[in-house]
Amino acid sequence: MNRSDLLVEVRDLDYAVDGRAIFKGLNLQAERGRITAIMGPSGTGKTTLLRLLMGAIHPQGGSVRFFGAEVPQLGRAALYGLRRRVGMLFQNGALLTDLSVFENVAFPLREHLRLPEPLLRRLVLMKLQAVGLRGAATLMPSSLSGGMARRVALARAIVMDPEVIIYDEPFVGLDPISMGVVVRLIQSLNQTLGITSLVVSHDVREISAIAHQTYLLSEGAVVAAGTPDSLRATAAPVVEQFMNGLPDGPVPFHYPAPDYHQQLLRDPA
């Protein structure tokens, strides 16, 4: 594989908060033009990984390369330059609540470019059409459903024509129909526009249907990597537990606690 095809390359990443290790020697990469999924149980630091990628926080060790640049070493201007090439979809959409749907999508254009109003209008309407919400352009974010808000956020994420889109838990809290819509949108953005996609999710079924490459994180490191099918065939207990949604296994059902009987008997009733 050509090195320039690697858009994201994470090597031996170490990151700890207050002495608690989140990542210990994490390795993963995302290729240009493909959908890469990062899965794992809640609390494994998937969102933290995205923040490291975007340079919002700095790792203690290892290397994070994005577009071939070492992210932690970028200055503010270079970091902002990198972010302009990346669209990001937040878990809850993170729409600006004081702006209408149209202005939310127009926001990056207005901030970064000086476009004549008719052109800007056309661009925004095209992106809204792509997510099926051209008719909702005048609504305020407060009157949108969760699924609609996420589609508007997606339109905003693609309005600057990014090379990469990062999706942070794009399926959480959506009804089956909205979920299907978002899955199809991610796939069609990847296929028709060739946008590289990085999807962080724990919805195994949805993500398996569209991902080219999957990483399964657990306890700060990649425990399995490969195509969704090869992952499903893996016999490792933690992979099996996650892919099949078993309540107890290597990832315990109980948070670490003192002995149950002892505690019940000792506590005054």
Added chain:
Amino acid sequence: MNRLWQWPAAALRNAGRVSLFLLQVLAQCLPALRHPREVMLQVYNSGARSLIIIMLCGLFVGMVLGLQGYDLLQRFGSESSLGVAAALGLIKELGPVVTALLFAGRAGTSLTSEIGLMRATDQLTAMEMMAVDPVRRVVAPRFLGGIIAVPLLTAIFNCIGIFGAQLVGVGLMGVESGSFWSQMQGAVQLGDVNEGLIKSICFGVACSLMAVYEGFHTEPTAAGVGLATTRTVVSSAVLILVIDYMLTAAFL
């Protein structure tokens, strides 16, 4: 002994953080002025929307000043100087201070909770990820809006206050209208007006800074937003009164 030092150390640390944030905001003020509409919107939001409460309070403060001033001055038989007393009291002291306190309560709190909620709902992070500096886009226009609004509100407060004092002094207590106005005109100097103006600008900076600082550094929870709003009012009020003493001493 260790604990004894904790409180002043924390206070000093906070003061340092606020000062650094002020520098950060000041650096973004000029870029923010390139979008004058955004600043104007904030002058409207925090200024024009505080107008009613400022006018109402100004009227009553002026009326009280009329009554108290009359009571005090007539003991020396100089009730005809009521106009001077009311005008100087308002322009130099009560106008800037009361307006700033009201502004902190009315507009400062809403600035803090607005920015705090933007923090809590990831809107500020989203801006950062879109390569838009939230300090320039969100904080600086609100800060500037506050600085512009407070002196304007103070001027309105003063005018209405003087009108209120005249209403009570002349209308109710029977001070002669001519001496009320002419003595005021003769005694109030441009320096007095400037003193009030400088005070109100400083208060505007203090209130707006505390409001945007607390909002920007809100802990992203419901309780965090509430706490930040409370802190805005308390720290603004203390800061206003401390600055007021220092400026008054400096002008004497």
